[in-house]
Amino acid sequence: MTFVLRMITALVLMFSLTAALPAASVQADTVRVLPISGDIDGSQVAFIQRGLRQAEENGDTAVVIPINTLGGRVDSALKIRDMIMASDVPVIAYITSRAWSAGALIALSSRHIIMAPGSSIGAAEPIPDTEKNIAALKAEFSATAAQTGHNPGVAEAMVDKTKGYPGYAEPGKILALSDGQAKELNVSDGSADTLSDALALYSLGDAQTIYVDKDWRDDMIGILQNPYVRTLFVALIIAALLAEIKMAGIGAGIATAVVFGGLLLYSGNEPLVADLKIIAAFLVSLLCIGLELASPGIGIFGLAGVVLLFGSLFFMLGATYESVYILAGGTVLAIVVFYFLGRHLPKSSLFDKLTLKNRSTKEKGYTSQEDYSRYLYERGTTITILRPSGTIRIGKERVDAVANGSFIDRDVTVRVISVEGGRIVVEPEPERHPKD
Numbered sequence: 001m002t003f004v005l006r007m008i009t010a011l012v013l014m015f016s017l018t019a020a021l022p023a024a025s026v027q028a029d030t031v032r033v034l035p036i037s038g039d040i041d042g043s044q045v046a047f048i049q050r051g052l053r054q055a056e057e058n059g060d061t062a063v064v065i066p067i068n069t070l071g072g073r074v075d076s077a078l079k080i081r082d083m084i085m086a087s088d089v090p091v092i093a094y095i096t097s098r099a100w101s102a103g104a105l106i107a108l109s110s111r112h113i114i115m116a117p118g119s120s121i122g123a124a125e126p127i128p129d130t131e132k133n134i135a136a137l138k139a140e141f142s143a144t145a146a147q148t149g150h151n152p153g154v155a156e157a158m159v160d161k162t163k164g165y166p167g168y169a170e171p172g173k174i175l176a177l178s179d180g181q182a183k184e185l186n187v188s189d190g191s192a193d194t195l196s197d198a199l200a201l202y203s204l205g206d207a208q209t210i211y212v213d214k215d216w217r218d219d220m221i222g223i224l225q226n227p228y229v230r231t232l233f234v235a236l237i238i239a240a241l242l243a244e245i246k247m248a249g250i251g252a253g254i255a256t257a258v259v260f261g262g263l264l265l266y267s268g269n270e271p272l273v274a275d276l277k278i279i280a281a282f283l284v285s286l287l288c289i290g291l292e293l294a295s296p297g298i299g300i301f302g303l304a305g306v307v308l309l310f311g312s313l314f315f316m317l318g319a320t321y322e323s324v325y326i327l328a329g330g331t332v333l334a335i336v337v338f339y340f341l342g343r344h345l346p347k348s349s350l351f352d353k354l355t356l357k358n359r360s361t362k363e364k365g366y367t368s369q370e371d372y373s374r375y376l377y378e379r380g381t382t383i384t385i386l387r388p389s390g391t392i393r394i395g396k397e398r399v400d401a402v403a404n405g406s407f408i409d410r411d412v413t414v415r416v417i418s419v420e421g422g423r424i425v426v427e428p429e430p431e432r433h434p435k436d
Helices: 002-026 042-058 076-084 102-109 132-150 151-158 179-184 197-198 217-222 227-246 254-264 274-293 300-317 321-344 349-354
Strands: 028-031 062-069 091-100 112-115 120-122 176-178 206-213 377-383 389-393 397-403 414-421 421-428
Touching: 028 042, 042 076, 042 217, 062 102, 062 120, 062 197, 076 102, 076 132, 091 102, 091 197, 102 120, 102 132, 112 179, 120 151, 176 179, 176 397, 217 227, 217 254, 227 254, 227 274, 227 300, 227 321, 254 274, 254 300, 274 300, 300 321, 377 397
Parallel strands: 028 062, 028 206, 062 091, 091 112, 091 120, 397 421
Antiparallel strands: 120 176, 377 389, 377 414, 389 397, 414 421
């Protein structure tokens, strides 16, 4: 009996150890590598967003972002900064060559910075270097450094050269730090020749590294986030809806608006919950415009559709000052496009109601003002004193006239000497003396 119990105990221990082995392998350290190189733009934002999401889903131990960039779009760098600081997975910035301008902000948003020998960080003066731009970017650098445990004063000197940084940059010189200087000022945790050496500083030398690169999806989003491309999309949406109104609502214009609106949404970086609200507003705007086409003349649906359309587009574009400029530019471009192409499209009854078709032309008997040329050289009598203007009677008609001189008294016979548009000029009729 004792032997049987021992065998059962041994089998239980063996199965327990066997079951524990896969769990141990799952718990092995994994580090996801997301390299940033070249200009910072919308494609980099999409790439980092995708990589950080994968790291969280996979339960990675850390994320390493090798950085080699001269800078780029500040708005894109701010989005990447926000993503890194909000990430549940620790992020390590590994500067392989240069982290200048927007790249410096991304590096400072990581709590841990490692620099390769000969690399540098800083030189983040904005272009154009207006007082407003410098103040705004300096505040972003300072707040970022303070929150991630770096020196805010060093971060500010990377943007604003007016004060410099004692011992490292004279007043009037922008601050840029080598790897050794960054270590001295506690900006970085140290230097490392390779990525493996950098990971070893955090006891991750044996971790499994998962390299992720940008793909066509990231590049497409980068193209779609270009302000000029977005302006064109807004113009096509508005022009398509104008064409829909003119063609009596055949559906092609609304379908076109849905396609380009979807592309604008696809290029955004907002969470799905926020996108759903924007999608709902955009679709309701198209529905209202469709109802207005179905029942022209009410006006309520049309007004609501226009308000919802521009509101949803504003939030699709990021709800920034740039969004206003894109909307304005897109609207103007849409009007120009529709002006040249719209004349070739069939007209609907609603479009006829919205446009002025009748013209007052001379061929139809209309003139811009009454024709007084018939009074030329006619005689009349002053009803009022002309000082120099007043009223005269020619035949049975009262007309306004102007004296050709100082003034003419009442009940004086006058003669029309010229007619200039609506201006009748008169002078007293010369007195006739009897012949001697």
